[in-house]
Amino acid sequence: MSSINIKRAVENIRSGTTVYTPVIELIVNAIQAIRVAKPVGGQIKITILRDGQVDLIERIASVDGFIVEDDGVGFDQDHRDSFDTLYSGLKAGQGGKGFGRFTCLKYFERFDVESVFRDGDVLRARFFEMGMLTDIIINERVSDTTATSTGSKITISGSKTVKFSDKSLDVIARVLVERLLPYFIDPKAECPRIVIVDEKDGVPIVLNDYLTQENRQIVELGVGEPEIVIAANDETETFSVRVFKFYAPRMSKSKIALVAHRREVTDVAIQTHIPEFADEFYDSSESDGTRRDRNYVIKAYVFGEYLDRNVSLERGAFNFQRETDMFYGISQTQIEARAAEVASDAMGPEILIRKERKAARIEDYIATQAPWHRALSRETDFSSLPMKPTPQDIELHLQTVKFAREMETRAQVQQILSSEDPNTLHQQVADVVASISQTSKNDLIHYVSMRKCVLDLFGKALETDNEGSYQSEGDVHDIIMPRRKDSDVLDYEHHNLWILDERLNFADYVASDIPINGARTDRTDISIFNRRIAFRGDNELSNPITIFEFKKPQRHDFANTSSDDDPVQQIIRYVNQFRDGKFRTPKGRDILVSDNTTFYGYVVCDLPRKVSNWLHNEKQFTVMPDGLGYFQWFPNIRLYMEVLSWTKVLADAEMRNKVFFHKLGI
Template sequence: MSNVNVSRVIENIRGVTTVYTAIVEVIVNAIQATEQNSSQAGEVKIRAIRSAQLEADGSLPDITGFEIQDNGIGFTKENRDSFDTLYTDLKISDGGKGFGRFICLKYFDRLQVESDYKAQDSFFHRSFRMGKGKEIIVDESNGPSKASASRTIVRLEWIKKMKSLDKRLETIARNLAEKLLPYFITANYNCPKIVLSELDDSDAVVLNDFVSNQISSVIQEIPLTKDSFELTFDETIEQFHIRLFKFFFPKNLKSRISLVAHKREVSSSVLHGYIPEFSEDFYERTPGPDGGAARNYIVKAYVFGRFLDRHVSLERGSFDLSAGGEPLYKITQDDIETSAAEIAKEALGSDILIRQQKKQEDVQTYVDDLAPWHKYVVKSLDLTSMPYNPSAEEIEMRLQREKYRHEVQLRKDVDQILAGAALGDLRPNVARVVEAISESGKNDLVHYIALRRNILELFGKSLELDDGGAYQSEGLVHDIIFPRKGDTEITAFNDHNLWIIDERLNFSSYVSSDIPLNGGKSERPDLAVYDKRILFRGDNEASNPITIFEFKKPQRDDFVNPSSKDDPIQQIIRYVNSIRDGKYKTPKGKKMLVETNTPFYGYVVCDLTSKVEEWLLREKNFKVMPDRLGWFLWYENINLYIEVLSWDKILRDARLRNRIFFHKLGIS
């Protein structure tokens, strides 16, 4: 009689388990029972119990449970008492934890046992059910039997989560074969025959056949030149053995590493977590005409060792190798899996090498086509841990991390030289660091120039007609050149593109864009609307020039009409006079310093239609530039020089100024 709170035991199961853990637990007990019966060849039959309710679409009914039958020694008194004892040590030599049957009730509502066994030259029949209260064994009966051989049937009934199992026996058989594979492949061990079928023994699948020979169509072993490795634990060398298999037609499964204890798969980790090239299926062709048919497969590595046998957890869902994130032992699960992954990598040598080369080509193509500023960084980049078939974002993140690593190392080297730690080798050390700094600087320059190329392409697009035959909004061009509602106090150097107009504008001390210079409703330089102006200046010194821009939307020329109040030339002149009269201040509220000889530059950017050109020539007395893409005039009395430029000229000149950089840096 037991006195165990069975329900609490089941609730406290914390290991990584599944419904297959419960099924395998019963199968393994059946295998061990056949090992104890030397009178006949061992056999285990697994029969699926299906729902009596038929599916409306005619498909297979759900599987609600299993009947596992073996021809082992049966539930003798010793086995019965062991079942009735929590944490029994009866099978401790075989790795038994005395706990597995409780996992069955985590996934099935009922566990029923029927067994014929031999005692004192007579056969007896024992039946019972596993309880859920204080008793482990309930509803027990035991008496003489007419059986002529021992056997046991364990029924797992009323699965708690119906969708946790596939309806097809082929799928279940494959999953069970994979989990029981260590029994089929353990050296010097003859596994009993294990058969999965319907309840009436139809549609039988022999699990042993999955790996019975080297021409298996489902599972095939990969020969290894190195099938073991060693790790050191507490000055003791631990030996591990590995066997590698191909699993054909894996569907959504991934290549994995399985750690085995006492012939049972305990844990499984994806191989691509250690070697990224294992993230996708492999392919091979079967012998036949025209090269045969292609079939895909994944790889699974099974690792064995006494160390694993000793440290498997109570629920057999993990290993007790760490606690609270800290290793309990010097050998960790990661150490074991890393070593196994390297052996798997060597075994798949040519396939892995091809994938590594492809990954290298993908990264190089990304750098050549999209990020040439990383050419210096990619030379030393270790791609070992980078995902296979990486996305552009993943490549960029890895390159950025490598760039940061370089910069950190450079700072350390410079600090060391400056501290005089390597004074005797000063010259070679300095030369090395200077060379590295030069390469790093070139890397940043290429990045900057490449961004310029992209900006010019975007700027050119903004000057084209859209699909509806209209020009882009004023705000688009504004934001490309200088963001709206900003000035140099809040807009970083990298966030504007004043160089499109003139490289010198990059060195302006302050720029106002769409912000009233004197607050309130005062006039404001504004790039958001083409009819407003923008003002640039270097340091606030009387000798430094002040530059004013007036933009007009492409193809707009109504500002030349006599009735228009938007004459851009007159607007610039009025704006210059207001500044000369001291009406405006800097963004910091200081007086804008000007003298009679302070130079002013005015620029009107618009499309030079025939109407605009006639207006400039006949009414404004402007002179045409040699390329006929611009006009100019000098207003001597107010020290103002004005140019009227076409949008095409702005774009063309910017491209010409930068083309040599694109070419020299290999990004043209």
């Protein structure tokens, strides 16, 4: 009499099993029992049991259990004793673990057995239940019978807390076919006829018909090379792959299933390894002039002795690791990745077309939105990107590749610098310099492309709207320099002072709409304390100070005689305040100004005739050769001032960058 802690054994069942595990276990045992009794033929009947409560929405009761009947050998003494033995070795040759029946008690309250077996020359009946305490077999009875053939009827009932999510007969039938497909397709052993029926509905479904009917829902694809070989430590392991189409699929994703002893153990979406399998596929056909499309997914089944040897006790997982495995030598991901390649080859043109579409999408993004990545893209593997990558997907992937290459280049540079072997320098320096040069080119192309975008926005902001009104001074200002920000919180790309003067890219201090000294006195929109020599943070007398004043396009009221918003006088006043020491640097230091310190003042506005006359006649400014600006030198305060039209600022910026835009074709 057995004596084990059954409750603990059930509680210790690892994750990986599902609510389908018990019924699959019973069906497999039934197949094995039939093959003991007869080499071919045989039948298994599965009955779905329902609880008494009908779901108001789905109008069908939940699954409460199953009855599995077979015409196999029955529970003779050998099979009875094997059932009563934990980890029995009776079916070890068929991959049996001697534990599968315990998974039934994980999901169902009761396990009842009725069996007819041959005892010598007579048939006898055996009845028992599976215990929940210390005895595996309880309430056993053996008696004479009037039955004329052997067989078993096993009932699992009383669904526990983990309920069946599937309810309909056809869905459950489809799942069982997918899980048991290795038995249906085994060329070495015929699968018995398996029928499933609902106790509430007498219309049966024959599982074998999914593969044998003319309009069958499961079709095997031809595979050019069905075997894959993977190195495992000092040896190699061979796996075979069989690929099937599943029409009108229950699942929406194509999958790879790893099989041990003809039972599906794990599955994973093929798109994990080849993104082009993300969507369903379609077959088109015509019948009587009517076009018919059938949707399907792919499922690849992988077989191998390595899988048979290393399946877990509960058959819900494998003993080897999901990713890298140093002990067993081959990981689950390695097997799946190779199987995915076989599935891809089996699909042929379907996958190739999807890959070409993805490549075209990537090329379009690079050509129209990111030309600076063109060189990098030629050397980048995009196979891991989704089937329909978004611009963000593509950009993130390229940035990741770029970062990895930069890190690799830095490591190579460090290796060269630390090497004492002159041959190392000679052999590696050319490659490293080429890599650095290409990265620099890509960055430069990106920078120039962004300049084109900024100038396009700048030109748009200078246009009039449908009512003939101009954009606000603020819109134009924010394109050049965001207001109420200072250089401590701005990155290089966050201001566009190069539109006005390329030298302003190297300004030490930048403030926008914020008083230089923190107090609200007279103010201009942008003031820059410039540094032209390479001493960071030095406040030097020789560095010029540049002041800008922006005016809204077409604004000219500042040229009125009564105006107190004279930009020329504002800049002169600012220069005098600097010379009087009224301003400090952002760090609180005095701004060093001597009698020889030069100031540059710029007023940016439109130049209608009224403003032009005002500058020429009243302010004594000299017109520039192109007629789009005026200039004046104030020797007493060493101030050089220009008044520039918005048109000139935009045109000059476009001219400076035109050759770069032309080279990039943008």
